[in-house]
Amino acid sequence: MTAGPTVVLDFDGTLALGRGPLQAYIAALDDRSSNSDSGGDIVRACLAAIESFDAGATDHRDAYDAVRTTALARGITETDLSRAYLASRDLLGTEDAPVVAPRGLSAFLAELSTSATCVLATNAPEAGVERALISLGIEHSLHERHHDVGKPVGLEPIIAHHLDRGPVLAVGDIWEFDLAPAARLGADTALVGVREVPEARPTLRGETLTDLYEPIRDWARAHRVAASA
Structure with a gap:
């Protein structure tokens, strides 16, 4: 892209x-x-x-x-x-360790991937994750996949690389690991979940990822327009 x-x-x-x-x-x-x-x-x-x-x-x-x-x-x-x-x-993604997607995830990511680069960044090893992505129906909507990232510190070079290309929004459920490193580098953040984290100051926040679909779409569209101007 x-x-x-x-x-x-x-x-x-x-x-x-x-x-x-x-x-x-x-x-x-x-x-x-x-x-x-x-x-x-x-x-x-x-x-x-x-x-x-x-x-x-x-x-x-x-x-x-x-x-x-x-x-x-x-x-x-x-x-x-x-x-x-x-x-x-x-065993990830099998009947012994099943995962489920937030409601409407496949359609949401398919749409989002047309207006933003979608990057997976996880501390999980690659084993099982690819099978799980297929079971969730989102394997074709992720432009990059980073495993064994070593968050929080290991997230920083990924965020920094993409900030050199344009605005970045980090999305995750653990402020300390998924979002704080991004916020320190100047990226926007979207926090999923209801647990209170006193130090958290996310750009966007929702009880579930589904609650954030429209705000994330709006963020991507606005920055896509700005990049094209």
Whole structure:
């Protein structure tokens, strides 16, 4: 595409919804709990941690962070956490780790991709993500795909590169990881979700990505017109 606006999109919690991948992660942790001091209660403890997070009773950045913290407290090692995560990602987009799209996502991205460069930037490894994109019906609407980004720091060069070409809007559900690096570089931001983050000052905000479809369309169109003027 010619120089113009770019929309940088997060994957988990933004484009891909549902607890399927997280449940696969917990199941993989349970397979490894026999080598820890967890006493076989890892699944129960992780589910309780997710419930507390969903109720707003903890300050974890997301449900994965709640599971990770809980597992570490019960003797699961960092190595086993990494292996369990990779095992769950291998199942992404299958019936063992299904994902669902926000309502109307495929049509929205297909339209958006005609007026902006659409970029996927995720900390998730490539394994499983491509299959999940196909299951979500959005594989043809993403002009670039960046895996294992290493957010927050690893997002900065992606944002900086596209800011050299034109305006950038970063879209995600975790301010610290998905949006703060973009905001520091002067990009616009769109925060998905209802959790309060005192330091967050997003350009756009919506309870769900679906709530942001029209504002994102308007942003892209306005900057596309400006770039053409």
